[in-house]
Amino acid sequence: xxxTQITDAVCHTYTQAGVQxxxxxxxxxxxxxxxxxxxxxxxxxDLSERLPATFVYAGINVTDTPLFTGVRGAQLAGRATLITxxxxxxxxxxxxxxxxxxxDIENNLDLHQHKPGTLPRHTLYLHQRTAGRIGSLTxxxxxxxxxxxxxxxxxGDGTERITKTTLDTIRLDxxxxxxxxxxxxxx
Numbered sequence: 001x002x003x004t005q006i007t008d009a010v011c012h013t014y015t016q017a018g019v020q021x022x023x024x025x026x027x028x029x030x031x032x033x034x035x036x037x038x039x040x041x042x043x044x045x046d047l048s049e050r051l052p053a054t055f056v057y058a059g060i061n062v063t064d065t066p067l068f069t070g071v072r073g074a075q076l077a078g079r080a081t082l083i084t085x086x087x088x089x090x091x092x093x094x095x096x097x098x099x100x101x102x103x104d105i106e107n108n109l110d111l112h113q114h115k116p117g118t119l120p121r122h123t124l125y126l127h128q129r130t131a132g133r134i135g136s137l138t139x140x141x142x143x144x145x146x147x148x149x150x151x152x153x154x155x156g157d158g159t160e161r162i163t164k165t166t167l168d169t170i171r172l173d174x175x176x177x178x179x180x181x182x183x184x185x186x187x
Contacts, residue, residue, distance in 0.1 A: 007043065011050045019053050028059030032072035041072040048079060087132025090123065099123040101134060105141050111148055114161035122164055129167070129176065136176035143170045 001009070014022075024044070031037040048055045057080065062068070068077035090098045099120050106119040119126070119141065130136035144162045147170065151159055171177065 003043075007046060007050075011047065014051050014053065019051065021056065022047070022051065022053050023056045023058065025058045027057035028062050028065045028067060031066045032076065033066050033070050037066075038072050041076055045072075045075055045079070088134055089132060090127040096123065098127050098132060098137075101137065102126060102141075105138060109141075109145055109162070111145060111160045111162065113159060114148070118162065122167070125164065126167070130172065131176055131179035133176060136172055140167065140170055140172055140176075 030040055032041040044055070059065070059067070062082070067073055088098050088101065090096065102119050102123055106114075106116060126137060126140070130140060141162070144166045147166055148160050148162055
C-alpha cells in the first residue's frame with residue numbers, strides 16, 4: 001500500500017469506529033526538521049484535518065524542543081493550544097487526585113500478602129517523595145513490587161507486600177531524587 005492508501009484506510013477505520021479522541025504521547029521527540037519527523041508531522045496534519053476527532057499531543061517541555069520550529073513546526077503550532085501541566089497535586093479542592101492514582105495502581109498489584117489501602121495511607125509521603133510526578137510514582141511502586149516479589153523467592157520470608165520501609169529503600173529517578181527533601185522524623 002502507498003502512504004496515501006494507508007492514510008485513507010486509517011481515516012476510514014477511525015471514522016467507522018467513531019474515534020473522537022486521538023492521544024499521541026512523547027510528542028517532544030518529534031523533530032519536523034528531520035526527514036522522518038517531517039513525514040510524521042505531515043501525516044499528523046493530514047489526519048487532524050480529515051478526522052472528526054480531537055487530537056491531544058502530550059510531551060515534556062515541548063517549547064524547548066524543535067517541535068514548533070521551521071515551516072512544519074509552525075503548522076503544528078498553528079493547530080495546537082499549549083496547556084502546561086505540572087505535577088499532579090496531592091489535593092485539588094476536596095478531591096485527592098494523587099491518592100486516587102495511588103489507589104488505582106495499588107488495585108492492580110498482584111501481590112499475595114499486600115493489604116489493600118496500605119499505599120493510599122502514605123499519600124503525603126509518596127507525593128513528597130515523587131514530587132507529584134506520576135512517572136516517578138509508578139516506577140517507585142513497580143520497583144517496590146519487584147522487591148517484594150524477589151524477597152519472597154530469594155529469602156522465603158513470606159513478605160510479598162509493599163511497606164513504607166520497602167518504599168524507603170527504593171532509589172528513584174534523578175529528577176524525583178533531586179526534588180525529594182525528607183522531613184526530619186521524630187521518634
